[in-house]
Amino acid sequence: MPSKSLNIGMIGYGFMGRAHSNAYNRVHNFFDLEYQPVLKAACARSETEVQAFADQWGYDSIETDWRRLIERDDIDAIDICVPNNLHREIAIAAAEQGKMILCEKPLAMNSEEGEEMCQAVEKAGVANTVWYNYRRVPAVTLAKRLIEEGRLGKIFHYRANFLQDWTIAEDLPQGGAALWRLDVAAAGSGVTGDLLAHCIDTAVWLNGSVKDVNAMTETFVKQRQHTLTGKVEPVGIDDACAFLCHFDNGSLGLFESTRYARGHKALYTWEINGENASIKWDLHDLHRLEWFDHGDEGKLRGWRSIHVTDHGGDHPYMDHWWVPGLQIGYEHSFVHQVADFLQSLATGQPCSPTFRDALETQKVCDAVLNSAKNGSWQAVG
């Protein structure tokens, strides 16, 4: 039984607001932890919307002004689930109030903002983490362990892509609560901050820092009606972005992201090729890890499809769920991040990725966008 409460103040009620709330609600049923999250307050500008959200997820109270929320004494941690252009202001103010912060990714609109946010939480000394949830998909965590065990040897290649197809229709509008990801003023960038940021976070975690990048971006649909103004306005985001890069460890990277890859809903895949072994993963079948081990006997070498659902400590996090062979899904990565965050409060260790960790991804994103603008190699950081 948890002996301590962690009172959550949630800002936002969209897709991520739901995913995080679900994680807070479920963690206690599956993990034995000292801390128990309590859904204390949900906050959004629309009272109607936020009340409905609070009712559905079991928040004790609501606020319609985030400044009031962060001032409340009964709130321990602020969860930021609003568009990217609001992260900085809220995070800094919350840190100043001494609140812990769990911030949705990407950390900020750019690395300057990100740096300010890092300094704010570090100065305040508050626990902080960014929701790069894919680190806690069991198959991805397993890959991390295999790499840390040195099983891959020297790394030659890392490639990742994140392919979607939901913005192909030209009559899809931009902006507003549902489509802020298409509005550069709210999102800062298009697929770079939304999708590539995930790819970069995983890559840096698994393969170390990126040294330099060379990118191209494209905006296929040049103008779209804006939901808020009702007017047809230029589209400021990148619809697609691809880049080459060098990692500090000497390996080559290749990244691509788009919302115009017909047939792919959320195909985030990555692959890493080492001297001794290679690993692949695919979000569309997130419970599997593909593993090739050159150390296997010659005639029996092949890619193994590992169904990452085993117990007994073999597969990260899986002891907490059902029985071997029964898969979990997307949402569980958030439950794992909450569990690890709560654990980090008990141990006093940071919960990766911290704001500072996430700033590295932000810097790569900045370099990518700059490179695309300049058509040249761009150093990171």
Next chain:
Amino acid sequence: MPSKSLNIGMIGYGFMGRAHSNAYNRVHNFFDLEYQPVLKAACARSETEVQAFADQWGYDSIETDWRRLIERDDIDAIDICVPNNLHREIAIAAAEQGKMILCEKPLAMNSEEGEEMCQAVEKAGVANTVWYNYRRVPAVTLAKRLIEEGRLGKIFHYRANFLQDWTIAEDLPQGGAALWRLDVAAAGSGVTGDLLAHCIDTAVWLNGSVKDVNAMTETFVKQRQHTLTGKVEPVGIDDACAFLCHFDNGSLGLFESTRYARGHKALYTWEINGENASIKWDLHDLHRLEWFDHGDEGKLRGWRSIHVTDHGGDHPYMDHWWVPGLQIGYEHSFVHQVADFLQSLATGQPCSPTFRDALETQKVCDAVLNSAKNGSWQAVG
């Protein structure tokens, strides 16, 4: 917001006790329903165990005698999650107390017991359902819709298997809380009631009644130490079972189940071949449905791998979850069954499979076991 409560009394705290409790806890976050389940009481013989279970899942109270539980006025529905040999007695007593019943599968030790249970709930007029949860995996439900729309034409073949490998070790004991599925006194049968029952339930639902069967069973490990007695005792269950059958619609069936198929943790697969189209499904990647449509243009015919995660009503249940491309897992099938059960209370319609529906599977299982014993074709029912 739900306006009515449904007070649950849970008997048992094992794997299924957890899966059902999770479903009750989560359904309200994802489905808008008139009824809201309330975890009122958990019951098991061991006070320590059941208290820990109640704490973890949020049950308001505990009982150590199921007879006391079913007599409580504040309990609306009894959830039976104990070994098969206890289903009959509890279900009949609960029905007599006017309780709704959600019973774990298989319904009973045999169809005689099952028939008694059906008569009890029908006489009492209480809502009842059996947890054949795979009907509510979205991909499986989608298959059901496609079949009901008549897209397959005349059916020629149905084949299913459920392959596991967890009992190969000869030093695995039988019996007790953890391993009652290996003890014929508690389970009634081995893979037939445990695994084939799932295959049969899905088959009957998708393809109609089974007319006759011809089966073989095998017990590979003839004796195992019994957890409770500490003695090596004969193994009474079937380790493997396979059978041929005819369906009423003229199609041929082929079923197999085993716990000795090295490499398969819980590989439940089925395939149905019709004149115009065929469908395949696989529990190890439960979020996908394989579809072959002979109506497709000749040069482009191929098996389609449908990632069953779309919204807008395209894919059953999925509107309630995340966004297209993001998979759900095993446990969600239970959430869906709770949602449908609650909905059935609102509409007054039965929630499939009822005890009576599940009795049909029990009869097929009986015929299978008889056929294996006699070495001959056996009519069902």
Next chain:
Amino acid sequence: MPSKSLNIGMIGYGFMGRAHSNAYNRVHNFFDLEYQPVLKAACARSETEVQAFADQWGYDSIETDWRRLIERDDIDAIDICVPNNLHREIAIAAAEQGKMILCEKPLAMNSEEGEEMCQAVEKAGVANTVWYNYRRVPAVTLAKRLIEEGRLGKIFHYRANFLQDWTIAEDLPQGGAALWRLDVAAAGSGVTGDLLAHCIDTAVWLNGSVKDVNAMTETFVKQRQHTLTGKVEPVGIDDACAFLCHFDNGSLGLFESTRYARGHKALYTWEINGENASIKWDLHDLHRLEWFDHGDEGKLRGWRSIHVTDHGGDHPYMDHWWVPGLQIGYEHSFVHQVADFLQSLATGQPCSPTFRDALETQKVCDAVLNSAKNGSWQAVG
């Protein structure tokens, strides 16, 4: 350079006549052997047809009466590629003429005929083989090696199916040169002799003898127009057949074949589950072998997809072809069988499967058809 010729007399010019001719023509380009096949004569009743066939494949001469062919002194070996009802008479006569015989599968119409054929070749002391070509798909041969090395341990299960969909249309006629496989008078049986015979041959080769069987057959389309008579006549073949069996080694078998499985063109798959490892194979991707090794480290266990194209002796036959990663196809299994047959002439060892080997499959087929007729378990042999 080959130093000896083997003069081939081919009877028949259909699908198998082509596949074998191709094998004879190609073997020398890829294998260094003492013997070189020479396409000496092709034989069929229609002079026009057989002349065209001879021109296309490079046969030196033609015959229109197989009796004349087997009497020719310049013919060393007879290749029998005619419908099943002609195998016996030709084979026995050819053996009496001292000719080697390469006979298309199945060996005969039934095991009585097969026994006569065995006695004829054994009495004559002529080399003989039956074209169960799948034994020489490199992936299948690799599986054989793995099993012989004892890597699987005790075997629990063997399952195989051969699924096609080309006879679903009711207006497809039966009989004649193109469709003799649908005419029971020419074929002896339907899918049992045509498709299951392949499954059984591989099974017996990989897993040893079958003890007893329990089968069902079905004829979905009860009558079809006959190509030769022009009349609608009853269909005498089995459109589908499935059976349960026990192997001598104690493992359980499950076999199915049909021409009514919409979506499958020639899906021959088999899987074998042992105590320590399991293997799967699939004709639709015949260059791959799926391998699961329980001896792999726990967290990294998974099915390996082995691309069976390696050199250096790792993958059977592949050193003779291209470079690793480049797949061969269906026809190469026949080239391999010719290479092995020629090699067997040099060594004096039999070329598996001999008539006697193939008789075992015939006996299983007979038992399967009898069991289906009687509805009971039938011992083999």
Next chain:
Amino acid sequence: MPSKSLNIGMIGYGFMGRAHSNAYNRVHNFFDLEYQPVLKAACARSETEVQAFADQWGYDSIETDWRRLIERDDIDAIDICVPNNLHREIAIAAAEQGKMILCEKPLAMNSEEGEEMCQAVEKAGVANTVWYNYRRVPAVTLAKRLIEEGRLGKIFHYRANFLQDWTIAEDLPQGGAALWRLDVAAAGSGVTGDLLAHCIDTAVWLNGSVKDVNAMTETFVKQRQHTLTGKVEPVGIDDACAFLCHFDNGSLGLFESTRYARGHKALYTWEINGENASIKWDLHDLHRLEWFDHGDEGKLRGWRSIHVTDHGGDHPYMDHWWVPGLQIGYEHSFVHQVADFLQSLATGQPCSPTFRDALETQKVCDAVLNSAKNGSWQAVG
């Protein structure tokens, strides 16, 4: 029956010499064509080697000096299967002798050489083609047809990679007959000319011209012993190369090739994403085409795995082979190219890709290598 002969003079006897010889030998058995290739002479410097090669493949005669070969009156066509640094001189001399030329890819060491070669064959008016054999894999040809039928709509993305792992070992030498591909003097470049050239040829064929490129290359192993000199020498080739590009049609391209991707033997894959449909292909399973059609009914949309083995004109080239469901392999792409080349002689139409067609790929390769050197975008041509 072919009425005309085409006398082939083959230069080289390596992997490609074998693949082309096999194609010449087999084409008549499967295609009805006016022209029949005759293996007239094989040529290489080593008399022993070329005689053995001629014996194995059935060449009538040998030459040890290619200049003598191209002067022979009984030779109609020269097939160039020697290292890249010899293509130019032989091709120009052969054209001057009025010989048709079938040249192994890449066309030349660079586009200057390639342009000279084009002018030579165009001036001489001789038939010419370059062995970019993957255009004639039936699945790839089918893709071409689908694109030409306009089924994809506006194209957004094209991505391709060619991944191998055979040069990871540092003690692998460079140069000589077996390893000339690692010697920059013989090969001109590393993976760019060897592997990416294939990717580019297919891309240009399917998706039109490339406008500009931005590349990076890497040489992981900086020095290797040279087979001929015995000394450790610097490695001049690119071990890996990746590039971004724009196509003329506005789509974005992403290409990667390496010989350091552990676990991949010859994984050439490409994918094209259009507004209405997408297509994928993979050399490791070359008989399949993956097709996604957005026009499919919403709930049934999925990637179709098309087993490209159908007859009746549905699948390119396949009517000439076996029966549906039975796959062909790598080598058949060469047979198809020979068939098409022979057909082109009959019709007088060029056989794609001509030298001029292949020059476009050469120009892209040049731009890629330049871009990698300069670290900047490079226009093609």
